[in-house]
Amino acid sequence: xxxxxxxxxGRDAHGGHDEHESHGSLKSYVIGFVLSLVLTAIPLIVVxxxxxxxxxANVVLLGTAVLQFVVQxxxxxxxxxxxxxxxxxxxxxxxxxIVMTIVAGxxxxxxxxxxx
Amino acid sequence: MKINSLSDFFVTGDPLIxxxxxAIGLTMVAVVLVLTLFKRWGWLWREWLTTVDHKRxxxxxxxxxxxxxxxxxxxALLMRTQLAMPDMEFLKxxxxxxxxxxxxxxxxxxxxxxxxxxLFNLVVPLQIGARDVAFPFLNSxxxxxxxxxxxxxxxxxVIGGSPDAGWLSYPPLSERMFSPGVxxxxxxxxxxxxxxxxxxxxxxxxxxxxxxxxPGMKLMKMPMFSWSVLSSCLTxxxxxxxxxxxxxxxxxxxxxxxxxxxxxxxxNPMMYINLIWMWGHPEVYIVILPAFGIFxxxxxxxxxKKLFGYKSMVFALMSISLFSFFTxxxxxxxxxxxADVNAFFALTTMLIAIPTGVxxxxxxxxxxxxxxxxxxxxxxxxxxxxxxxxxGMTGVLLSVxxxxxxxxxxxxxxxxxHQVLIGGVAFGYFSGLYYWWPKVFGxxxxxxxxxxxxxxxxxxxxxCFMPQYVLGLMxxxxxxxxxxxxxxxxxxNFVSTIGGFLMGIGFLFQVWQILHSIKFMERVxxxxxxxxxxxxxxxxxxxxxxxxxxxxxQERDDWWATKERKAQGVxxxxxxxxxxxxxxxxxxxxxxxxxxxxxxxxxxxFDWLWIAIPGLIGVAGSMLAHSFNYNTDxxxxxxxxxxxxxxxxxxx
Numbered sequence: 001x002x003x004x005x006x007x008x009x010g011r012d013a014h015g016g017h018d019e020h021e022s023h024g025s026l027k028s029y030v031i032g033f034v035l036s037l038v039l040t041a042i043p044l045i046v047v048x049x050x051x052x053x054x055x056x057a058n059v060v061l062l063g064t065a066v067l068q069f070v071v072q073x074x075x076x077x078x079x080x081x082x083x084x085x086x087x088x089x090x091x092x093x094x095x096x097x098i099v100m101t102i103v104a105g106x107x108x109x110x111x112x113x114x115x116x
Numbered sequence: 117m118k119i120n121s122l123s124d125f126f127v128t129g130d131p132l133i134x135x136x137x138x139a140i141g142l143t144m145v146a147v148v149l150v151l152t153l154f155k156r157w158g159w160l161w162r163e164w165l166t167t168v169d170h171k172r173x174x175x176x177x178x179x180x181x182x183x184x185x186x187x188x189x190x191x192a193l194l195m196r197t198q199l200a201m202p203d204m205e206f207l208k209x210x211x212x213x214x215x216x217x218x219x220x221x222x223x224x225x226x227x228x229x230x231x232x233x234x235l236f237n238l239v240v241p242l243q244i245g246a247r248d249v250a251f252p253f254l255n256s257x258x259x260x261x262x263x264x265x266x267x268x269x270x271x272x273x274v275i276g277g278s279p280d281a282g283w284l285s286y287p288p289l290s291e292r293m294f295s296p297g298v299x300x301x302x303x304x305x306x307x308x309x310x311x312x313x314x315x316x317x318x319x320x321x322x323x324x325x326x327x328x329x330x331p332g333m334k335l336m337k338m339p340m341f342s343w344s345v346l347s348s349c350l351t352x353x354x355x356x357x358x359x360x361x362x363x364x365x366x367x368x369x370x371x372x373x374x375x376x377x378x379x380x381x382x383x384n385p386m387m388y389i390n391l392i393w394m395w396g397h398p399e400v401y402i403v404i405l406p407a408f409g410i411f412x413x414x415x416x417x418x419x420x421k422k423l424f425g426y427k428s429m430v431f432a433l434m435s436i437s438l439f440s441f442f443t444x445x446x447x448x449x450x451x452x453x454x455a456d457v458n459a460f461f462a463l464t465t466m467l468i469a470i471p472t473g474v475x476x477x478x479x480x481x482x483x484x485x486x487x488x489x490x491x492x493x494x495x496x497x498x499x500x501x502x503x504x505x506x507x508g509m510t511g512v513l514l515s516v517x518x519x520x521x522x523x524x525x526x527x528x529x530x531x532x533x534h535q536v537l538i539g540g541v542a543f544g545y546f547s548g549l550y551y552w553w554p555k556v557f558g559x560x561x562x563x564x565x566x567x568x569x570x571x572x573x574x575x576x577x578x579x580c581f582m583p584q585y586v587l588g589l590m591x592x593x594x595x596x597x598x599x600x601x602x603x604x605x606x607x608x609n610f611v612s613t614i615g616g617f618l619m620g621i622g623f624l625f626q627v628w629q630i631l632h633s634i635k636f637m638e639r640v641x642x643x644x645x646x647x648x649x650x651x652x653x654x655x656x657x658x659x660x661x662x663x664x665x666x667x668x669x670q671e672r673d674d675w676w677a678t679k680e681r682k683a684q685g686v687x688x689x690x691x692x693x694x695x696x697x698x699x700x701x702x703x704x705x706x707x708x709x710x711x712x713x714x715x716x717x718x719x720x721x722f723d724w725l726w727i728a729i730p731g732l733i734g735v736a737g738s739m740l741a742h743s744f745n746y747n748t749d750x751x752x753x754x755x756x757x758x759x760x761x762x763x764x765x766x767x768x
Binding site: 087090094098101102106108109110112 | 327350354358384386390391394411441442444445451452453454457
């Protein structure tokens with residue numbers, strides 16, 4: 001972006017919404033909303049009613065959580081509609097790599113480190 | 117904490133502290149008197165405290181960090197004095213604990229980081245042909261948050277007592293049970309408040325570099341310092357949240373009695389060590405990467421050659437910033453995570469030395485057959501290369517996990533990290549300061565005094581830290597406040613102390629150099645070093661708007677290429693006509709909001725909610741006030757640009 005924009009929250013930022021890419025339609029918002037409701041309901045119903053327990057419950061919880069994350073990204077964060085260069089996507093991937101490192105690394109390192 | 121008397125509030129009992137009290141009091145009185153006598157309050161507020169100009173914010177960062185260098189350096193000299201002879205009774209053990217803690221925190225978080233941010237601010241927008249950073253208001257807020265955080269931390273040594281659990285404040289020692297005083301709370305809030313600022317600076321410079329480069333400056337034509345800033349900032353935004361969360365958990369432990377890191381109640385202090393180094397290791401790369409960028413600029417400029425291996429340099433910078441996230445466990449090989457974990461992290465640590473080695477060769481090949489001159493910036497670079505190579509090598513020795521069981525927490529380690537942090541980071545930032553000083557202030561620093569400063573620092577460094585490698589191998593561990601005659605350590609310690617004071621003299625020479633150069637000011641042109649990149653194409657100091665017309669970039673070292681074209685008589689491209697320049701307006705909100713943060717932090721330190729809650733309300737109020745402020749920008753008219761440029765001797 002060659003344009004000089006020293007003050008981001010200057011006056012042109014206010015009327016400037018139309019410069020950006022489109023932000024989805026009513027249809028996509030409704031689909032996203034319904035999907036996220038369903039993905040919230042599934043684990044609640046399944047786990048609260050003891051339909052699955054133990055490892056299976058964990059799998060259901062984590063699986064629906066990941067799907068929920070994807071729904072949020074595509075329907076509300078508009079990840080797919082980003083113009084090139086896709087900085088948001090890159091930042092997301094980098095962030096995920098680091099988060100995975102933190103979680104998996106900590107679990108691995110702490111396996112043999114327990115107090116008492 | 118319950119405060120029963122004034123002596124619970126003010127630190128008492130030590131003549132050194134009383135001396136500091138008097139010095140602080142006198143300095144404050146003097147500052148207020150001078151400002152009032154010369155009627156400078158309005159000027160200070162309008163021109164500096166409320167500024168959103170990246171160049172002025174950069175100068176304030178540099179001043180603050182040099183003051184912090186003085187404080188951290190004094191801590192170092194106090195420690196070296198205590199260790200000069202066996203059985204010294206200069207500092208009591210608890211006082212010694214406070215001093216090594218504050219020395220570490222201040223040198224990394226309140227000296228290296230702000231000096232680095234200062235250089236980012238002074239250089240990056242000029243180097244990429246931009247008129248300011250992407251978010252100037254946020255930039256000012258970042259500075260004031262750092263400043264208030266640093267002041268809150270520094271306050272602890274006269275009010276309430278300093279933290280004394282080491283610079284990373286490991287639990288269980290840093291928990292309420294073993295550190296009941298307020299020192300740890302000062303530590304947490306000082307770092308948290310300035311940490312918000314660091315994170316915002318990281319975001320600010322990533323956006324600035326990605327979005328605000330001059331037209332034609334593709335990423336692969338960007339100057340190397342800007343690349344290093346990008347890599348450092350990427351590391352900042354991924355690493356600092358880990359620090360924030362870790363310290364927040366420690367705060368919850370201390371304040372609400374939770375059990376994340378306690379020994380009882382299911383807590384595990386080792387988890388803290390694991391988490392804090394996930395920030396701590398990337399942190400050392402955050403501070404060294406920009407130094408690599410500085411050396412790349414300096415070596416190319418003073419060898420009169422383009423940088424050797426530009427692409428490999430970019431690759432090395434970016435891979436270091438990513439790899440820095442995969443080595444953290446080498447800080448606690450001895451914790452007992454098992455052979456697999458240690459082997460993995462030993463390997464990643466050895467691997468990260470490779471891109472660093474690539475850089476060293478690139479600098480050497482850049483110098484090869486260059487027309488090298490040894491002005492101050494180059495001198496510091498020459499001091500850096502051997503020092504950093506040796507420091508890096510001892511790092512590789514430490515990365516050998518089985519051997520580390522011997523080196524761990526010994527003076528060998530202390531010598532290693534001081535060698536990479538002084539030889540790499542401090543020398544690098546000094547080199548950068550000398551290099552860009554004329555651009556910032558319009559005059560050069562005196563070369564002769566600078567050479568004295570350099571040699572005192574450089575020789576002092578080796579005299580101070582080479583003996584510490586030996587001491588480490590002889591079995592001296594870090595953080596011991598004294599030792600006996602029978603240990604056989606005193607000769608090496610005594611030599612080391614002499615080296616510490618030599619570096620102190622080096623610092624005094626630098627202060628003298630600055631004062632002398634201000635007094636006998638020799639004005640320089642916009643391009644005193646025969647530079648290569650865009651910042652040298654504009655007057656020194658740069659006008660408020662930096663570039664009268666935004667340059668069209670064609671080459672990698674664009675200013676050098678422009679000068680070459682001129683020498684060959686190629687007609688210059690016609691410049692675009694001047695247009696009014698859109699500028700951000702100054703704002704008092706950043707300093708006010710940060711002052712409220714200071715209040716909130718201070719209140720939380722002492723558990724005085726009657727201070728903390730109004731402070732937090734003030735923070736929220738400041739945010740609200742800024743949200744509804746639409747009067748944030750103005751335009752510089754064309755005739756004002758013309759007169760400014762004419763005053764700088766330029767025709768537009």
